[in-house]
Amino acid sequence: DTGVSQDPRHKITKRGQNVTFRCDPISEHNRLYWYRQTLGQGPEFLTYFQNEAQLEKSRLLSDRFSAERPKGSFSTLEIQRTEQGDSAMYLCASSPSGVWDSPLHFGNGTRLTVT
Amino acid sequence: GDSVTQMEGPVTLSEEAFLTINCTYTATGYPSLFWYVQYPGEGLQLLLKATKADDKGSNKGFEATYRKETTSFHLEKGSVQVSDSAVYFCALYKGAQKLVFGQGTRLTINP
Numbered sequence: 001d002t003g004v005s006q007d008p009r010h011k012i013t014k015r016g017q018n019v020t021f022r023c024d025p026i027s028e029h030n031r032l033y034w035y036r037q038t039l040g041q042g043p044e045f046l047t048y049f050q051n052e053a054q055l056e057k058s059r060l061l062s063d064r065f066s067a068e069r070p071k072g073s074f075s076t077l078e079i080q081r082t083e084q085g086d087s088a089m090y091l092c093a094s095s096p097s098g099v100w101d102s103p104l105h106f107g108n109g110t111r112l113t114v115t
Numbered sequence: 116g117d118s119v120t121q122m123e124g125p126v127t128l129s130e131e132a133f134l135t136i137n138c139t140y141t142a143t144g145y146p147s148l149f150w151y152v153q154y155p156g157e158g159l160q161l162l163l164k165a166t167k168a169d170d171k172g173s174n175k176g177f178e179a180t181y182r183k184e185t186t187s188f189h190l191e192k193g194s195v196q197v198s199d200s201a202v203y204f205c206a207l208y209k210g211a212q213k214l215v216f217g218q219g220t221r222l223t224i225n226p
Contacts, residue, residue, distance in 0.1 A: 003158070004158065031212070033212070040218060040219075041218050041219070042119070042204050042206070042216030042217050042218050042219050043159070043204070043214075043216050044216070045213040045214060045215070048211075048212040048213070055212070056211050056212055056213065058213070091158070091159070093158075093159075098212060099208050099212050099213075099214060100147060100166070100208060103160070103161030103164075104151075104159070104161065104214070105158070105160070106153075106158035106159040106160065107158050108156070108157070108158050109158070
């Protein structure tokens with residue numbers, strides 16, 4: 001169990017630029033989640049994949065955000081035309097079954113700063 | 116909508132003190148309740164959970180009891196250690212694979 005890996009750890013970008021983050025889940029986990037955490041707040045749910053299918057999306061996920069999980073392995077989260085309000089920690093988690101049955105394993109996150 | 120409220124931090128205690136971190140929730144129906152912990156430099160990890168009223172979750176000396184009448188899930192430990200220093204998050208689950216987290220409580224234990 002090598003844990004959930006996220007890349008990059010930090011990203012600084014100018015407003016209006018596009019950014020992409022990558023998450024590598026624990027290999028045998030077929031569920032993958034993205035959360036966003038702003039300073040002083042708890043994580044907020046963004047989206048959920050079971051294998052390659054994106055099954056849930058929060059209304060927080062505006063049309064500037066897109067997530068993919070090709071082949072049901074790693075996942076990417078892209079933010080287009082970044083805004084200062086997008087500055088946050090983006091967390092990825094994985095689990096072998098649903099939230100009710102098994103704990104989520106979180107990565108260390110990607111910290112995005114939009115200047 | 117569903118929400119979780121935790122006691123304001125940071126909380127600073129001496130080693131071997133008794134710990135309580137308050138958590139209350141607002142939700143319709145019967146959510147499952149969780150405590151997640153984030154140790155320095157690590158990702159969040161599950162500490163304990165309870166799935167129905169009056170259930171007690173426990174792990175690593177920590178306990179929390181699901182109280183439906185007071186909509187609470189307070190975290191307690193009888194004797195804290197320096198290694199318990201972390202950020203603690205209370206969360207609820209009602210479905211759609213979505214956890215709703217509180218804002219977190221930073222705990223520091225001094226030797």
